[in-house]
Amino acid sequence: MELDWEQRYQALNTPWDKGEPTPVLLEFLSNHPLSGKILVVGCGYGHDVRALAKHGGQVVGVDFAPSAIALAQSLPPIANETYLLADIFHLPKELHSSFDWVWEHTCFCAIDPQKRSHYVEAVAVALKPDGKLLAIFFLNPPNLENGPPYGVTVGELDQLFAKQFTLLREWQPKSAYPGREGREEMRLMQKN
Ligand SMILES: C[S@@+](CC[C@H](N)C(=O)[O-])C[C@H]1O[C@@H](n2cnc3c(N)ncnc32)[C@H](O)[C@@H]1O
Known part of the structure; x- marks a missing residue:
């Protein structure tokens, strides 16, 4: 059964x-500030949205949980960031082909593995031609059988994204939340 994310936010069971922003994102931004239009999928309370905005991007955080978006919107703006209540599988047409970057952290692993090809499609639809997906994938979460978070293998990632994306770089991040050390992989991919 799919998790009711809104219910979890309402119950403050998050x-x-x-x-705070994802440590690996801060690690990346310290050497490679992202610019242009950036989409943060499944942004939750928007910590990563605000970190990206602080570094100069024009950032849109999208999430389908109204309570998460409401809290994010209630915070004082940092710079050029906005939030949108929407399902990433049904992004409004005006956002299609409009982003230079998509940032992924714990949205892919939150989604039913049966829908992963739809996720790849949704990201490709949002990106401009040659746009880039920067992602941290949770390969091997604890309690693997009962997601979310749902794990994924490197081979599955290769297969899933091969048709629509070119892998530019993959690496093990230096920073990680306690308990996630060595369980994650960063990928930088470009839309074909
Ligand atoms: C594990 S939480 C991570 C939130 C945030 N990235 C963070 O690190 O705090 C997953 C988020 O993805 C959102 N989400 C899941 N499926 C979604 C979908 N189809 N469209 C938009 N948001 C979705 C949930 O509402 C939730 O906020």
């Missing part, structure tokens, strides 16, 4: 929320 163990995934660490109250």
Whole structure:
């Protein structure tokens, strides 16, 4: 059964929320500030949205949980960031082909593995031609059988994205939340 994300936000039962931007994103931004239009999929309370905006991007955070978006919108703006209540599988047409970057952190692993090809399609639809997906994938979460988070193998990632994306770089991040060390992989991919 799919998790009711809105219910979890309403109950303040959000163990995934660490109250700060993703350490690997900050690690990446310190050497490679992203510019242009950036989409953050499954942005939750928007910590990564605000970190990206601080580094100069024009950032849109999207999530389909109204309580997450409401909280994100209630925070003082950092720079050029906005939030949108929407399902990433049904992004409004005006957002199609409009992003230079998509940032992924714990949205892919939150989605039913049966829908992964739809996820790849949704990201490709949002990106401009040659746009890039920067992603951290949770390969091997604890409690693998009962996601979310759902794990994924490197081979599955290769297969899933091969048709629509070119893998530019993959690496093990230096920073990680406690408990996730060595369980994650960063990927930089470009839309074909
Ligand atoms: C594990 S949480 C991670 C939230 C945020 N990235 C963070 O690190 O705090 C997964 C998020 O993805 C959102 N989500 C899941 N499926 C979605 C979909 N189809 N469209 C938009 N948001 C979705 C959930 O509402 C939830 O906020």
